[in-house]
Amino acid sequence: MEEEFLFEFSDDAQRSVERYEEMIRNQDQYFFDAQAFENIIDYYIEKSDPVKALQVTDYAVNQHPYAAVFLVKQAQLYFVTDQIERAFLALQKAELLEASEAEIYILRGNIYNSLERYQEALENFQIALAFAETTDEILLQIAYVYQNMLDYEQAIVYIKRSLEQDMENKDGLYELAFCYDILDKQEESIKFYQEYIDNDPYSYAAWYNLANSYHKLDLFEKAIDAYDYAILIKDNFASAYYNKGNALVQLDRFAEAIEVYKQTFEYEPPNADTYCAIGECYEKLDLMDEARAYYKKSVKMDPKMADAWFGIGVTLNFEERYFESLHFYRKALELDDENPDFWFAMADAFYKLGQIEESIEAYYKVLEFNPVDIEAWLDFSTVLYEQGRLLEASETILDGIKNNPDAAELYYRMVAYLFALGEKNDALVYLETALVTDPDKHYILFEYLPQLQDNGSIIEVINRYVK
Template sequence: MQLSNEEEDYNLSLSKFESMLKTNKVLFFDSEEFEEIILHYLDMGKAALAKKALKLALEQHPKSTGLKLVQVEMLVYDDKLELAEKLLNELYAIEPTNEEIYIQKANICSKRDQHEKAVELLKIALKYTDDFADVYNLIGMEYLFMDNLEMAKESFIKCLEEDLEDQSALYNVVYCFEFLDQNQEAISYLKKYIDKNPYSEIAWHQLGRLHYGVKEYENAIRAFDYATLIDDEFLGAFMEKAKAYERLKKYDEAIESYSRTIELDDATSYALLRMGKCYERLGNKALALKYFNQTVHEDPLLDKGWIAITDFYVRQKNYQKALFFVNKALAIDNQNRLYWKRFATINKQMNFFEEAEFGYRKAVEFGDYSLDTWLFWVDILQFLGEFESAIQTLLQASEYFPEENEVEYRLAGLYFMLTDNTKAKFHLSNALRLNFDNYILLEDLFPVVWTKKMVQNYIAKHKKQ
């Protein structure tokens, strides 16, 4: 690839400057060359070299406004805001129509959290600048700092009207639309943008993401296809396309797209995991397990990988292996309520009731308040003969489900078991009121209670009412 004359001159200037530093010979550079050298070192994060270049530059060009503005930029970078402001005021007295002065003043205001003032200064800069896109972009960023997403969006749109190729502005526009929950408006905007700039793979990718977000998966795939046609190494677009295919249950196509991401870069545990899930849904258990195993080999700390293998073995009713793998997941994240629930369910299937009870208790402790978790836990406590604990657990559950007949029937049964007939009748009355037909629960869960004449009479009496 041939370098342009500008690039060649730029590289020569850098080489010449670095050669000067090594030999200690003082060579002459014009002020613009110095500006490019200093900004290059700043971009590279080499602040010491940038400062050295600036010192030499100001010795050779003490009256250069451009270099003094670079000096201001470096002072702002070092948080020496008062010094920077003083120098800007001196420059303003000489060149009041230099847009860079207003931009740097705005930068100082922004650093001081004076974002509205920064916007005012940037609007003045608009009167004097040739680079409208850059200033609109800066205004958009200030509005973002103020959480004014609507004005930020307008500014980034104006930036793109000036410079269609500004990718950061494009990302920011989409971010604003999404934050404002304006997905359909964002889709309309991107379609108009693509009409003007049809070869923007970023725009196609963002359009695909938005279609995916509103569950328009066919449209999402079409957009991702264009993104990958423009850039056949666009890893993110292949990944998103695979996810959309999964949503449409087109698992072969999803696998193909996930495979492409692995060809483009090192295999990610996420892609391997999703491929395993796709193969499982296609009924190919051997390949599913192969990819699940590859997932945890790639990232042994990915708990989701261990859980995928756990679920695989649960579906095969191989609870011994499922238990081994759920313990692997819990070793990584032992505060995950869903993992504890799996642990409990697997132990219950293996008739390890004490371990199952412990699992349900931990699931609730970490925030699983779903009704079935409470009921499984209580039924195991009852099976273990821990009636008092079962009652306390149900009373806790009733705070979340105050009108749940399954909770009330169980409370009635347990109180009858403890011969606390007053409380038992109270809860049985509640249960029958909430769902009379479900009294069969008493027969299923509490056969001893069910045979009591008092209970049969109570139900019959309630039925007549």
């Protein structure tokens, strides 16, 4: 690393560094001009050695007491080494020497921002705007302060002002997307990026952010087109390939998604997320061996990848290896113990293994974490019903209805349980509610208890609602 760095520095700069280090070894005092000192300071900053860089600024300030640049550098280094008071003091001295130096106010603004003293940060950035030759970066810094203040509308104003000066500023484009996202203003975001692209059709960052906005509005076809433009302009744009893969998944185009995900490996090292996403696509295509291979790659790379541990369990479950699947579901739950999908899979595997009490416990967890999962309420009540626990089954569905008052499936199921319990009048009341909620789903009742097709009072009520 060091040799590579030395190669980047000019011979003059290198000689200055060697001469400085010789001076330190000899405990002597050599004179350096201002440019030499700047080179030596930059050398240590590049080497991530702020302590040595600070030591150089001491010599520089002593030899060049009227050069504000060294006091600013010193303040910057005090800031990164958490010596805030000294940083402020150095900036104060610099301001006395050269009050029109924009860097003084930019740095002071950044320090105040880090201390969450936002008003003082904004005041300093405003002063910097008056003195700086180019202001696009300062405008972006002001936007960051407003973001920290959670004033995203004002942040957008300053990001746009920054982009007016530098159309190529990728940071600005991404920050703008972030603010629109926080404010949930995807339509405004789309309008801005479309106008931006009209002015700069070769901005891959603008196409990428436009695609992300389409994606968030579930306009997946449009998102894919915009990702394609971003990739066309920047063919090594790994994030665009990855997000395009996600959009293809949303359209159930799993085979295409796999190819796109794999393309990211040409431009960045494979990561656990991408391996897991590929695994999920193979799983959706019922190619369980391939799915499991990619899930295993994912957890090997990142053992904390809960979705991949879960995926391995799903592939085993598909092959009716229920006992083995439990091990992997448990691994997933160790990492994310409030995930209702993981608990649902556990409940199902326990049920298939005949471990009914464990299945019931797991269903309680599913519904604790996701009380709006209609399928889970139905499945849980079925397990209870099959155990002859009719009253518990009906009480479970009643809880489900309280959490999902518009779910016709739950009302129809309640009718079946009430008939099984001999509570015919209550059953007919629930049947009316079910038919009012969704008459087309009345077939559910007969799927569950076919014998009810011969029940005159049920058929009579249904005929009133279903022509």
